[in-house]
Amino acid sequence: MRLRQVALAGRDLDAVVDELRAALGIEVAFNDPSVAVFGLRNAVLPLGDTFLEVVSPQQADTAAGRYMARRGGDCGYMVMVQTEDTDADRRRAAALGVRVAWSVDLEDIRGTHLHPRDLGGALLSLDTAVPPAAWRWAGPNWQRTVGAGGSAAIVGVEMQCAQRDAVAQRWAALLDRTVEAAPDGTARIALDRGTLRFAAGAPGADGVTTLDVAPGPRTRPRGTDMVICGTRIRLV
Numbered sequence: 001m002r003l004r005q006v007a008l009a010g011r012d013l014d015a016v017v018d019e020l021r022a023a024l025g026i027e028v029a030f031n032d033p034s035v036a037v038f039g040l041r042n043a044v045l046p047l048g049d050t051f052l053e054v055v056s057p058q059q060a061d062t063a064a065g066r067y068m069a070r071r072g073g074d075c076g077y078m079v080m081v082q083t084e085d086t087d088a089d090r091r092r093a094a095a096l097g098v099r100v101a102w103s104v105d106l107e108d109i110r111g112t113h114l115h116p117r118d119l120g121g122a123l124l125s126l127d128t129a130v131p132p133a134a135w136r137w138a139g140p141n142w143q144r145t146v147g148a149g150g151s152a153a154i155v156g157v158e159m160q161c162a163q164r165d166a167v168a169q170r171w172a173a174l175l176d177r178t179v180e181a182a183p184d185g186t187a188r189i190a191l192d193r194g195t196l197r198f199a200a201g202a203p204g205a206d207g208v209t210t211l212d213v214a215p216g217p218r219t220r221p222r223g224t225d226m227v228i229c230g231t232r233i234r235l236v
Contacts, residue, residue, distance in 0.1 A: 001175065003194025004127065005044075005051040005080035005137065006157055006211055008229040009064045013056035016074070016229045017043045020052060023226055023233070024152060025218025030139025040064055044138045046145050047152040047213065050194075051138050053078075054229065067123075067207075074230035076208025078113075078123040079157055080137075081175065081191065086110040086128045092174050109136045119174070120167035121159040121198060122208050152219060155194055155236060156212030158186065160201025167206070168198040212236045 010016040017028060030044045035055065039062035042055045055077060057065035068075060083089055086105075090112060093100065099115040101123075111127045129135055135142065161167040165179075168187035172179045175189065182188040186197040199209070210232040213219075219235070226233045 001084065001177075001191045002082050003050065003079070003154060003157060003191055003196070004082040004135065005053055005125075006076065006154055006208065007042075007053040007055055007078035007080070008075070008208075008231055009055050009057075009068050009077035010074040010229045011056060011068070013041050013043060013054055016054045016056075017045070019228050020045060020054070023219070023228060024052075024213065025216060026052070026152065027145050029142035029145035030137075032137065032139065038062060038064070044142070046138060046142050047154055047216070048146060049133070049135070050154040051080075051135065051142075052154065052211075053137070071205060071207055071230070076122065076157075076159075076211070076229075076231040078125060079121075079159070079196070079208065080125040080127055082132070083126050083128055083175075084132075086112060086126065088176075089126045089128075089174075092176065096170065096173055098170070098174065106136065108134055111137075114174070116206070119170055120163060121161050121171060121206055124171070124174075152216030153214045154211055155214050156197065156210075157194075157208055158197040158199055158210035158212075159207060160199050160209050161206050162201055162203040164198045164200045171196065171198070210234055 026045045035042045039059040040055045098118040101115045102113040116123045189196040
């Protein structure tokens with residue numbers, strides 16, 4: 001079980017992508033036409049074999065657009081965790097009363113988006129890839145783009161939550177993991193690769209606030225912390 005992809009939501013897709021390319025030395029591997037069904041454009045950028053996605057609303061009244069309005073503009077949007085057993089994931093979600101917002105079962109990947117109103121923290125996608133090293137959402141040729149990002153990787157994500165402890169416990173139950181209290185005051189769930197952190201936040205503003213990125217050789221940081229698309233990117 002690992003942190004595999006994080007999505008940001010921005011009004012100006014191209015501007016956000018240019019900023020990420022300049023700061024992290026990464027390149028776009030894929031623009032997924034299938035996200036048009038959600039009223040979005042997107043770009044997926046590999047950092048090693050983890051991925052940053054940027055989505056941008058292209059019509060009125062999209063889920064991403066409404067979420068951005070609640071958050072006050074560009075922001076972190078979705079956390080995608082790679083798992084080994086979609087059926088078990090969905091059984092745990094049903095037992096916890098967490099609704100499935102969208103799901104798909106394909107030959108090479110099974111994906112499940114879980115309703116953020118039931119789960120809290122952020123929109124969570126649980127995805128089982130076949131084989132595990134594959135990742136359909138980054139397109140057919142993402143491995144060719146990995147060299148641009150070098151050995152960079154997304155290794156952690158932090159979410160602000162109005163009910164930090166309750167949200168952390170729900171995520172832990174869903175993922176069949178445990179919660180630990182961290183010295184920085186966050187509640188933390190360790191995956192096999194990657195860490196999820198939950199920090200106290202204001203009511204109505206649950207969402208991704210920080211990404212931990214292990215820099216690659218082409219990373220060109222503006223200090224150890226940057227804010228891109230309303231999201232803090234922390235080099236670790």
